[in-house]
Amino acid sequence: MMLLKRFLVFVYILLFTFALNRLSYADENQMIKGNIDFGIKLMNEVRNHEFDNNVIFSPIGLGQSLSVLANGAVGSTLDQINLVQELNGYSESEINSFWKKTVNPKPYELDKKMFIFTRSSLWVQNGFTFNPEYMKTINSFYPGFDLTYVNFSDKYTPSAINDWAKTSTNHQVKSIVSKKDVSKDTVLYLINITYAKIAWKNEFQKDLTKKGTFYLSNGQTAKALYMKTTGDFDYYENNIFQAVKVDLANPDLEAVFFLPKGTKTLMNIYKNMNGENYFEWSSKFKKKRLMLVVPKMDLEYKTSFIPEFKSIGVGAPFDQSYADFKNMFKVSNFAFVSNELSDSFLKIDEYGVNKTPFDKNVRDVVDFNHPFVMVIVNKKTNAWLLLASIENPHPYEWFDIL
Secondary structure, three states, X not given: OHHHHHHHHHHHHHHHHHHHHOOOHHHXXXXXXXXXXXXXXXXXXXXXXXXXXXXXXXHHXXXXXXXXXXXXXXXXXXXXXXXXXXXXXXXXXXXXXXXXXXOOOOOEEEOOOEEEEEEEEEEEEEOEOEOHHHHHHHHHHOOOEEEEEEOOOOOOHHHHHHHHHHHHOOOOOOOOOOHHHOOOOOOEEEEEEEEEEOOEEEOOOHHHOEEEEEXXXXXXXXXXXXXXXXXXXXXXXXXXXXXXXXXXXXXXXXXXXXXXXXXOOHHHHHHHOOHXXXXXXXXXXXXXXEEEEEEOEEXXXXXXXXXXXXXXXXXXXXOOOOOOOOOOEOOOOOOOEEEEEEEEEEEEOOOEEXXXXXXXXXXXXEEOOOOEEEEEEEOOOOOEEEEEEEOOOOOOOOXXXX
């Protein structure tokens, strides 16, 4: 009888603990909204000094990476990471559970035509030793995140990092660092790779792709190759932008395009965009018969976000004088994230799973012939896998326009 009572008490405690750590649907939505807010803050900060450049990154990829750091942080280092993502008020276990559910460790793939993923890693100088409990937590809740010891003074370390990039991305990404990107002074190196090779649910017919003009923010023009398609799309507009949702080949994903109206600009869109508004806008889309004119793209955006992280309020992890990773290492003296790299790729062409006839009689046209915003969204959660500001879809002459 005593054994039965003890067993029932154990089961009760287990169920109670599970209930405490289980996030409600409302909590998950709120955390997604916080991550969208984080992405918009970061985008605005980058655009302060890269106004005319394409900017591409993964809000959930970078957010997850910061939360991996948070698991080993204490004091203001921890507070800043959680505050910038609006995760303050949630327990560590709730945050970890959220990321495990939100970030898919496996890529979204389709017959080598679609490959969408975000992968991250933390590279640590030999001499630091991870706390076993920290490693256990990361391995349990962040299965796509890699923790690796290296000697940054070793000339072969860049090759080791590039080998990780190749292996973890199924050879889609060949190289992300060179010898100049690491030094003997490197302590912790945080890396995020986001790769989006798009395949649509419905194709854009190749024979309809034509050259055209793209109107840049600075008043100049650029070349572009424009794809065309027609169909019934989810559509929404207000006095600032037109927005269209386009289904990808994977039924869980969609691309959402935001095109400024009239004299409005990307700045006007971002000024009004946040997690709360996105959820509201998303509920207002209605089916509409449209012709879409979208430029082909093959873009890469590579940068370190450390200056921008500091500007939006999360500077402590990247400052040797303030970083406190007491829970990450057995001895954490002088541990800080000295280097951070984000490398993001966006590739868009005509390929789609289903062949669709082109209806030349469609009168309502949405022509993406000037700067626009593109988001790749998980339809089930509204999480943003990728956020892109497209200022010039054809900056590097990557294809010939006759």
